[in-house]
Amino acid sequence: QQQVKQSPQSLIVQKGGISIINCAYENTAFDYFPWYQQFPGKGPALLIAIRPDVSEKKEGRFTISFNKSAKQFSLHIMDSQPGDSATYFCAVSGNTPLVFGKGTRLSVIA
Amino acid sequence: DTGVSQDPRHKITKRGQNVTFRCDPISEHNRLYWYRQTLGQGPEFLTYFQNEAQLEKSRLLSDRFSAERPKGSFSTLEIQRTEQGDSAMYLCASSYLAGVEYFGPGTRLTVL
Secondary structure, X not given: OOOEEXXXXXXXXXXOOOEEEEEEEOOOOOOEEEEEEEOOOOOOEEXXXXXXXXXXXXXXXXXXXXXXXXXXXXXXXXXXXXXHOEEXXXXXXXXXXXXXXXXXXXXXXX | OOOOEEEOXXXXXXXXXXXXXXXXXXXXXXXXXXXXXXXXXXXXXXXXXXXXXXXXXXXXOOOOEEEEOOOOOOEEEEEOOOOHHHOEEEEEEEEOOOOOOEEOOOEEEEEO
């Protein structure tokens, strides 16, 4: 059973637009929800993370929205830039090793 | 550089050979994780140490795989009798708090 479902699989966004990636989880024991950014040939880099006591967290152009009742969280990238083109992974943890989604390949075109 | 480091970055081996990878975590982190990532997939958990104790192993970790963290600092992951299906990126991560994991650059393994 897939513990984390991520969508879409791929996303093409115009430069300056908003990129939105969604994740859904099943286990209510999860209490930490990070997003990772990965460039080809590199390890995943922690981008932003949220805990369930807040519904939104913003860091620069990156925002996580969290809906505890729906068991969903999303990543919003405002003013998307070509340098944001990468694969993004959501993950979940409940005082356990991370469980990752399958990833979203984002392409930002000029 | 104070991040997680992994060595080697690339390894090409023939089927049936043994390989060993090393991970050096961020110095103050007591937790160390190994993951495997195949093309187009997210990282999959293999095993996890807190200090020198191996606390959890995934069912993905067959008996050909063994990991150690002898003094609670660096860790090694050994694969014996490699198979073509072992070809993947092997990622190491470390953390101080559960879940807040920082990844190294990975070791790309190719089994011919």
